[in-house]
Structure formats: C-alpha cells, structure tokens
Amino acid sequence: KAGVTQTPRYLIKTRGQQVTLSCSPISGHRSVSWYQQTPGQGLQFLFEYFSETQRNKGNFPGRFSGRQFSNSRSEMNVSTLELGDSALYLCASSLGASGGETQYFGPGTRLLVL
Amino acid sequence: GQQLNQSPQSMFIQEGEDVSMNCTSSSIFNTWLWYKQDPGEGPVLLIALYKAGELTSNGRLTAQFGITRKDSFLNISASIPSDVGIYFCAGQLGGSSNTGKLIFGQGTTLQVKP
Numbered sequence: 614k615a616g617v618t619q620t621p622r623y624l625i626k627t628r629g630q631q632v633t634l635s636c637s638p639i640s641g642h643r644s645v646s647w648y649q650q651t652p653g654q655g656l657q658f659l660f661e662y663f664s665e666t667q668r669n670k671g672n673f674p675g676r677f678s679g680r681q682f683s684n685s686r687s688e689m690n691v692s693t694l695e696l697g698d699s700a701l702y703l704c705a706s707s708l709g710a711s712g713g714e715t716q717y718f719g720p721g722t723r724l725l726v727l
Numbered sequence: 728g729q730q731l732n733q734s735p736q737s738m739f740i741q742e743g744e745d746v747s748m749n750c751t752s753s754s755i756f757n758t759w760l761w762y763k764q765d766p767g768e769g770p771v772l773l774i775a776l777y778k779a780g781e782l783t784s785n786g787r788l789t790a791q792f793g794i795t796r797k798d799s800f801l802n803i804s805a806s807i808p809s810d811v812g813i814y815f816c817a818g819q820l821g822g823s824s825n826t827g828k829l830i831f832g833q834g835t836t837l838q839v840k841p
Contacts, residue, residue, distance in 0.1 A: 617769075646827045655730060655834065656770075656815065661827025669826045703769050707827070713757060713819055716829060718769035 615640065617706050617719035625725045631692040634722045636704035638685050644668075644709025645687035646716060647679060650701040659702075662687050663709045691724075699726045733816050733832025740806055741840050748835040749800040750816035758819040759792050759799035760829065763812045770815055774801070806839050813837070 618637045626632050638645050647659040658671040662681035679689040685706075691698055701723050705716035731750045740746060750759070758777055762770035774785050776792035776799060783790055790801045799816055816832040819825060 619769075644827055646829070648829075656817075656829075656831040658828045658830070663827065669824065669828050671828065705769075705829075709827070713821075713826070715758075715760065715772065715775045716827075717772060718762070720769045721767075723767070 617704060617717055619702075619704055619719040619722050621722060622720065623723045623725075625727065626694050627727050628694055628696060630694050631690065632694060632724060633688055633690045634702055634704075634724075636687045636689075636706075636719060638687070638704075638706030639717055642706035642708055642717075643685050644707045644714070645681060645685065646705045646707070647687070647689050648703045648705065649673070650703055650721070651699075656703070659689065694726045696726050698724065700724060731816055731818055731830055731832040733835060735835055736833065737836040737838070739838045739840065742806060742808060744806055746803040746806055746810070746837060747800060748814060748816075749798060750818070750832045751798040752818065752830075753797065754818075754820060755796040756818035757796075757821045759790070760817040760819075761788075761790050761799070761801045762815045762817060764815060764834075765812050773814075803837075806837075808839050808841050811837055811839050 644663045646661040661669040665681045681687045701721045703721045705718045707714040707716045733750045761773045764770045774790040781792040787804045813834045817829040
C-alpha cells in the first residue's frame with residue numbers, strides 16, 4: 614500500500630506571495646492532519662480534515678487554510694507569506710472515524726520564504 | 728504551543744549500547760506514539776501505544792505507556808549506526824477539541840559511534 618505523498622517536496626517563494634501544498638493520504642484513510650515543523654517551535658498542529666470538513670484547528674493565523682476533497686486528498690494554502698512561514702510542512706493521514714487513530718506522515722514540503 | 732517534555736535532548740553513544748528516552752506531561756493522554764525522523768524526511772512511526780501500562784516491542788525497540796497516562800518511554804537495545812536520527816514522542820489528548828491533533832516532544836537526537 615502506497616504511503617502518504619506530498620507535493621511539491623521543495624518550494625521557494627517571496628514574501629507576500631501565496632502557496633498551495635498538496636497531500637494524498639494512504640488509500641482508505643479519510644483523515645488528514647497538517648503540521649508545521651520549525652527548529653524553534655518543533656512540530657505544531659495546523660488543522661485536521663475528515664470527510665471534507667475541518668474538524669479541528671490549531672493556533673495559527675487565518676492566513677493558513679486548508680480543504681479536503683471527496684477522494685480525501687487535502688490541500689493547505691498560506692496567503693501573504695512571511696519570512697517566519699519558512700518551515701517543513703507535514704501532513705499525516707489516519708483512518709479517521711474516531712479522530713484518535715494512528716497517524717502516518719508524508720515526507721513533507723520544505724518551504725523557504727525569501 | 729503545547730509540547731511534551733522529552734529527554735534527553737541528545738545522546739551520543741557507542742554502537743551496541745542500549746538507549747532510553749522518555750516523555751512526560753502534566754496532562755493525561757489517550758495515545759502515545761513514537762516516531763523517528765531522518766533529515767529532510769517526515770516522521771516514521773515506530774510504536775503506537777493505546778492503553779495505560781501497555782508495553783510494546785518492535786524488534787530492538789520497546790516502548791511503554793505509563794500507568795498514570797502522563798508519560799511514556801522508548802528503549803532501543805544494542806544500537807546500530809542506522810539508529811541515528813531524531814526520535815519524537817507524540818501524544819493525543821481526549822475530547823472532540825483534540826480530534827486529529829498530536830502534541831509532540833522536542834525530540835531526542837541520537838548519534839551512534841561505530
């Protein structure tokens with residue numbers, strides 16, 4: 614069974630631009646969670662989607678948004694990029710029915726904001 | 728954001744030695760997970776724990792869910808060079824406000840000298 618895939622793997626943007634990252638979960642998984650990883654803050658939860666609905670959201674500004682499609686694929690968008698948004702963005706998928714199942718991570722998208 | 732207290736922060740050991748790391752929290756967790764992350768990659772699941780007192784092994788790795796549900800440890804026996812990496816504990820709290828949300832420790836960086 615294929616694992617979680619994320620595209621693109623690397624991205625360079627400039628301040629003020631916006632970016633969209635994509636995540637394809639493991640087949641049969643319906644929940645996708647997104648995390649931001651930085652050296653200073655570690656791994657921080659952004660939001661979680663299940664059945665095309667956002668079920669939970671972390672403490673990030675509204676510039677960070679996401680969505681989920683009917684095939685469970687998910688995208689996250691960051692608008693008006695800031696230098697501090699440079700990070701590794703990880704998505705994780707799980708079966709999702711209870712919200713507490715084991716999460717499996719993708720390889721991440723490395724975003725550099727200049 | 729909220730984090731687990733993971734220790735030690737780093738370890739430099741000789742090949743063949745055993746390794747122990749742990750995570751503690753003031754909160755009660757429903758699930759404890761241990762992941763390993765290599766540079767530039769996403770975290771890979773090592774062991775998942777779901778019940779207080781549960782002791783689970785995966786090859787040379789053994790992890791336990793503390794009976795108070797506020798801590799967990801991971802042991803690696805007879806370390807080998809490929810054990811090098813960053814090990815993260817992650818926990819999930821109960822309740823609908825924590826659906827799909829993992830809280831992570833700061834990570835333990837393991838280096839193994841051949």
